[in-house]
């Protein structure tokens with residue numbers, strides 16, 4: 001279908017020179033613990049079900065996480081946290097993810113990164129974000145019709161989502177509603193109404209310090225599940 005076509009097109013994109021170099025350097029250099037594994041080293045398309053009730057959006061894949069496995073939010077500590085929670089609330093079939101052939105799948109859910117290539121220091125430039133935005137908008141266009149909620153992992157993901165929704169003609173309030181953990185806003189879009197949910201990013205910085213607990217993460221994902229009916 002159209003999602004598969006989008007995936008095929010994005011997977012060969014080389015529009016951001018800095019990110020192309022980084023994603024490929026990391027894939028060639030490889031972290032020691034993954035030295036025996038193939039790295040994806042290319043743009044990461046969204047993954048999960050084709051007609052999701054729930055979207056989970058982030059900013060960009062991690063160099064040794066998504067950039068290795070080819071699936072965003074897997075293969076690193078943040079992904080471990082996220083998938084443990086997704087499994088607890090019934091949105092993933094297993095709690096852990098090791099590599100692309102591990103049998104993991106999402107239930108009623110699709111995950112998308114606003115920027116498709118792993119950036120150095122996990123930080124895309126504003127220009128890179130804008131260059132990748134058409135890919136993001138296209139995937140949202142194709143998945144919003146079935147989606148009832150969108151969980152944003154972190155403020156950067158939230159900002160990128162609201163920018164994309166605005167560009168797609170959604171009725172995003174002005175000034176933009178504030179990001180926070182467990183905030184929720186109903187936003188009418190040309191593809192139907194969605195509830196946007198804020199969630200602190202499951203980064204080690206947030207999970208080590210207790211800013212984000214398992215219970216807090218589960219609560220937001222459960223809320224998304226409830227909204228999806």
Ligand code: SF4
Pocket residue numbers: 010013014015016019020043115116117128131132133135
């Ligand atoms: Fe292409 Fe997006 Fe990767 Fe830039 S970040 S090279 S626009 S897929």
